[in-house]
Amino acid sequence: MNSLQFIIKVIVEYWPYLLRGVGYTMLLSISGTIVGFAIGLLVGVVRSIPMPDKKNALWWLLKIVNTLIGVYVEVFRCTPMIVQAMVIYYGIAMLTGFEVDRLLAGFIIISINTGAYMAEIVRGGIMSIDQGQFEAAHAIGMTHWQTMVHVIIPQAVRNILPATGNEFVINIKDSSVLMVITVTELFYYGKIIIALNYRAFETYLVIAAIYFILTFSITRLLRFIERRLDGPKTYDILHSGTSAEAVVEAMALEAKNVK
Amino acid sequence: MLSNEAIVEVRHLSKSFGNNVVLRDINFAVHRGEVVCIIGASGSGKSTLLRCINLLEKPDGGEILYKGQNILEGNFNTVEYRSRMGMVFQQFNLFNNHNVLRNCTIGQTVVVKRSKEEADKIALEYLEKVGMSAFVNAKPKQLSGGQKQRVAIARALSMQPDALLFDEPTSALDPEMVGEVLLVMRDLASSGMTMVVVTHEMQFAREVADRVVFMDGGVIVEEGPPEIIFERPKMERTRTFLRRTLAS
Numbered sequence: 333m334n335s336l337q338f339i340i341k342v343i344v345e346y347w348p349y350l351l352r353g354v355g356y357t358m359l360l361s362i363s364g365t366i367v368g369f370a371i372g373l374l375v376g377v378v379r380s381i382p383m384p385d386k387k388n389a390l391w392w393l394l395k396i397v398n399t400l401i402g403v404y405v406e407v408f409r410c411t412p413m414i415v416q417a418m419v420i421y422y423g424i425a426m427l428t429g430f431e432v433d434r435l436l437a438g439f440i441i442i443s444i445n446t447g448a449y450m451a452e453i454v455r456g457g458i459m460s461i462d463q464g465q466f467e468a469a470h471a472i473g474m475t476h477w478q479t480m481v482h483v484i485i486p487q488a489v490r491n492i493l494p495a496t497g498n499e500f501v502i503n504i505k506d507s508s509v510l511m512v513i514t515v516t517e518l519f520y521y522g523k524i525i526i527a528l529n530y531r532a533f534e535t536y537l538v539i540a541a542i543y544f545i546l547t548f549s550i551t552r553l554l555r556f557i558e559r560r561l562d563g564p565k566t567y568d569i570l571h572s573g574t575s576a577e578a579v580v581e582a583m584a585l586e587a588k589n590v591k
Numbered sequence: 592m593l594s595n596e597a598i599v600e601v602r603h604l605s606k607s608f609g610n611n612v613v614l615r616d617i618n619f620a621v622h623r624g625e626v627v628c629i630i631g632a633s634g635s636g637k638s639t640l641l642r643c644i645n646l647l648e649k650p651d652g653g654e655i656l657y658k659g660q661n662i663l664e665g666n667f668n669t670v671e672y673r674s675r676m677g678m679v680f681q682q683f684n685l686f687n688n689h690n691v692l693r694n695c696t697i698g699q700t701v702v703v704k705r706s707k708e709e710a711d712k713i714a715l716e717y718l719e720k721v722g723m724s725a726f727v728n729a730k731p732k733q734l735s736g737g738q739k740q741r742v743a744i745a746r747a748l749s750m751q752p753d754a755l756l757f758d759e760p761t762s763a764l765d766p767e768m769v770g771e772v773l774l775v776m777r778d779l780a781s782s783g784m785t786m787v788v789v790t791h792e793m794q795f796a797r798e799v800a801d802r803v804v805f806m807d808g809g810v811i812v813e814e815g816p817p818e819i820i821f822e823r824p825k826m827e828r829t830r831t832f833l834r835r836t837l838a839s
């Protein structure tokens with residue numbers, strides 16, 4: 333048998349393993365990216381709260397929270413995820429005496445790791461928004477929170493989508509390091525298949541191809557979402573005579589555009 | 592139109608950026624229905640004064656009285672106050688993520704909690720007033736500078752404020768677009784809107800203002816009706832400034 337035949341054999345014979353591996357990999361990377369994104373947003377918004385002039389209770393609270401956030405971001409950005417996985421997984425086991433569910437542990441590690449990177453990405457996204465947008469929102473009476481929700485975050489999120497896509501792709505690939513705590517993702521199943529068929533090269537080639545297909549289709553999907561978020565490049569000029577008619581016309585157009 | 596009721600009164604206001612003193616001991620009042628134009632060279636502190644009135648800059652000292660209450664005191668509801676003071680910026684600052692209509696309704700629904708229907712109705716009324724009601728679906732980046740500024744004026748008006756503050760509203764515009772914005776502002780002035788306008792448009796100040804304030808070096812040098820300030824200014828600094836600007 334030549335290599336090509338072995339490659340086909342890997343796919344035909346072990347597809348349930350591969351499929352399950354893909355499932356775990358995608359589950360971990362999707363949920364990890366979403367939760368990490370949420371952590372990053374929250375951290376980014378908290379960090380953007382302006383410090384009060386006086387050293388009151390709020391000042392101290394912000395100071396403490398910001399310091400903790402700083403520690404979190406730096407610790408998780410400055411250590412390898414493979415080491416974080418070991419420390420957290422065995423650490424929890426040692427401290428509590430319980431063995432944590434491996435999938436759960438993997439999910440937690442990916443999420444807080446992504447969160448640390450996303451926190452910096454969100455910070456950059458918020459910084460990229462023109463100061464005039466904050467001022468205009470404050471000038472019509474919005475609070476910091478309302479300004480963030482209605483004006484800044486939507487624009488910042490659009491700006492950081494490419495970087496978020498990057499994180500997603502990195503998570504698909506880097507979730508493979510979670511096999512050190514025996515999370516049964518795609519790479520882990522690759523090792524199992526090799527233990528059964530003794531064909532390392534062909535098996536890893538198949539695994540590599542699957543990773544490529546996953547990441548490539550995800551990047552295309554994200555580009556599509558970006559274009560959807562940007563909305564139509566053109567707009568419709570209304571011709572109604574009165575404002576009441578214009579509202580009706582505007583709503584009809586809005587409904588059309590949503591579809 | 593003019594009444595004696597002061598909408599905002601500034602007393603002994605001072606502001607520094609580091610050791611750069613931008614405003615010193617400013618005393619100034621705006622009355623209901625009045626159009627005040629603030630003129631002066633760049634760096635004279637006129638924009639900073641306007642931004643202090645809207646609390647975009649925090650004054651270092653003095654008082655700003657609104658309805659007889661000092662808004663610089665700790666427990667004052669500054670959010671509500673800001674919603675009562677409309678602001679129009681040099682750089683328009685329309686919300687880039689929202690279309691024209693939403694730009695004019697977002698403050699109404701989020702800050703003063705009007706219903707969507709009511710907010711749409713009010714917004715369209717003012718968009719019509721500035722000649723932009725046909726563009727409700729457009730995003731800010733699809734508009735020209737003059738159109739953006741007219742939408743920004745409609746956005747400020749939609750909050751139905753006590754006064755409108757204009758911070759050099761035509762300085763970032765191409766020359767052929769200045770006219771359309773000034774026209775809208777003239778209309779507003781004649782409809783009795785209270786306005787404070789920081790401007791380099793001397794012609795506009797002369798024709799529309801009820802009162803002109805000349806600032807230089809962080810102080811109000813002279814103020815009075817436009818015919819006095821432009822024809823017979825008392826102070827030498829005012830004369831020098833006007834000679835230089837009107838000559839060019």
